[in-house]
Amino acid sequence: MSGADGGATFLRLLLLVVGAVALALVAPFLQALLSAGLVAYLVAPVNRRLATRLGPTVGTTVTILATVVVAVVPLALVVGVAAEQALAVARTASLPDAAAVQAGLRPWLAPMPELDGFTGPLVDALRMGFRGLLGGVLGVLGGIPGFLVGTVVFLFALFYLLRDGERLLGWLRRAAPLDPATADRLVERTDALLWAAVVGNVAVAGVQAVLTAVGFVALGIENVVFWGLATFLLSLLPIIGASIVWLPAVGYLLLVGRVPAAAVLLVYGSVVVSGSDNLVRPLVMQRGTDLNAAVLVLGIFGGVSLFGFVGLFVGPVILGLAKSLVDVLAGIPDERHGHR
Structure with missing residues (x-):
């Protein structure tokens, strides 16, 4: 094997090792990176126009701020209102038409046996469900630091994809062994x-x-x-x-x-x-x-x-x-x- 062939083989092996480590580094933030790629794809036409008038860095910054104001804030408000209404839907017993619903269901429920014997297991099931819900809430609270880190990664990835996306695409074209x-x-x-x-x-x-x-x-x-x-x-x-x-x-x-x-x-x-x-x-x-x-x-x-x-x-x-x-x-x- 010549020195050139040996050097090429070594570079390929080194690329495999470095590439595997790079994938391991990126894997925890894969969702944030993919989300940034999708958002960058959607707002790229607007960013190109702003970058032409304001410059790449300023145009990209304005694009991200506009995206947050126009899309993220209203979406967060809608999700917040929907969450409150979801709790209202869950409390079906307090709805104005609950009595009418129960009256409509009563003919279907009449043939069912009494459920008094199941009171103990039902209470145990509710207690276990409450514990699971509490554990889920604690899990969400514990995941807040990870969410903040993911948000930072998302914003940085979005910024550089918008500002340098064309350069990245050009590099991929040159690096890929394709006509x-x-x-x-x-x-x-x-x-x-x-x-x-x-x-x-x-x-x-x-x-x-x-x-x-x-x-x-x-x-x-x-x-x-x-x-x-x-x-x-x-x-x-x-x-x-x-x-x-x-x-x-x-x-x-x-x-x-x-x-x-x-x-x-x-x-x-x-x-x-x-x-x-x-x-x-x-x-x-x-x-x-x-x-x-x-x-x-x-x-x-x-x-x-x-x-x-x-x-x-x-x-x-x-x-x-x-x-x-x-x-x-x-x-x-x-x-x-x-x-x-």
């Missing part, structure tokens, strides 16, 4: 996948959440902020969608004797809320790409199990990119453009 056409194809495919997984799904879920909240307000259903946020989160998941929120609401209206309102909500939910997917998704997907349903399901649930909430968006992108890499290696033409 320019193949590199361009992978970059374009990644952009389309990100648009579909992030912008497309969020837009559809947002529209369905707003429509659900509007319908609930019109019918006098309380705690609409909580139900709207629940609809948004559930609409991000394939198959489940917004119907898991408005269908039980239809049943609730039937139980309290509001049959006309239940019929209106059934029609409104089926046609307007759930039907909005067929109108909104094609509009937002004009720039992106349609994700196969199986890829979307596996990507979302697998992504959540690996990366937490951010996996809702990262998982489908990773699976879609894996398919694109197979297409490139196998010489399969791009379905959208028909080139190799």
Whole structure:
């Protein structure tokens, strides 16, 4: 083996060792880094305009501050209100219609045996549940320092991705042993996948959440902020969608004797809320790409199990990119453009 070959082999082994250590260093902050990458992707167009006028550093700083003011603060307020309303929903016994609900359920509960014999086990179960809840609260409080560290990592990563993202992309192009056409194809495919997984799904879920909240307000259903946020989160998941929120609401209206309102909500939910997917998704997907349903399901649930909430968006992108890499290696033409 020549000296040059030996040196190259040593560098490869050194890269493996250093790369493994680098991954171990980054792993605890993977969610913060992935979140920063997604946010940077979304606000990059605004940042480019500001950087042109104000300079890279000042423009990026203004972009981050504007993102916090426009997006993070309102989102935190909505989540806070939704949390309060969630507690109100949990206290069903104090709701005005609780007696009507109990009256509607009584014919179904009448055939059930008395539960007095289960009082002891029920109390024990409630006590254990309370202990678990207390342990969860303490766990959340104990995780605050880690949350603060993750927030710092997120902000720094977001800043440098916005300011130096183009340089990073250029470095990746030069470092990757790919011809320019193949590199361009992978970059374009990644952009389309990100648009579909992030912008497309969020837009559809947002529209369905707003429509659900509007319908609930019109019918006098309380705690609409909580139900709207629940609809948004559930609409991000394939198959489940917004119907898991408005269908039980239809049943609730039937139980309290509001049959006309239940019929209106059934029609409104089926046609307007759930039907909005067929109108909104094609509009937002004009720039992106349609994700196969199986890829979307596996990507979302697998992504959540690996990366937490951010996996809702990262998982489908990773699976879609894996398919694109197979297409490139196998010489399969791009379905959208028909080139190799």
